[in-house]
Amino acid sequence: MRRLQAERERRNLTKKQLGETALLPLGRVGAIENGRATPPRDGVELRRLALALGLPLEEAGALLDEVTT
Numbered sequence: 001m002r003r004l005q006a007e008r009e010r011r012n013l014t015k016k017q018l019g020e021t022a023l024l025p026l027g028r029v030g031a032i033e034n035g036r037a038t039p040p041r042d043g044v045e046l047r048r049l050a051l052a053l054g055l056p057l058e059e060a061g062a063l064l065d066e067v068t069t
């Protein structure tokens with residue numbers, strides 16, 4: 001599981017809710033979580049997701065890291 005999914009679930013957000021808050025196209029959060037899309041670690045999408053999750057921008061790239069739950 002990617003950290004993005006873990007952080008989203010910790011906040012009880014749906015993929016759609018997070019995507020809307022981060023101003024991403026429908027389905028993009030799911031694509032990133034499932035590894036079908038891998039945006040650059042320093043890219044705009046991950047910074048938007050970090051902000052939407054209330055994380056510091058310095059942690060945006062870490063949203064792609066694999067974590068165990």
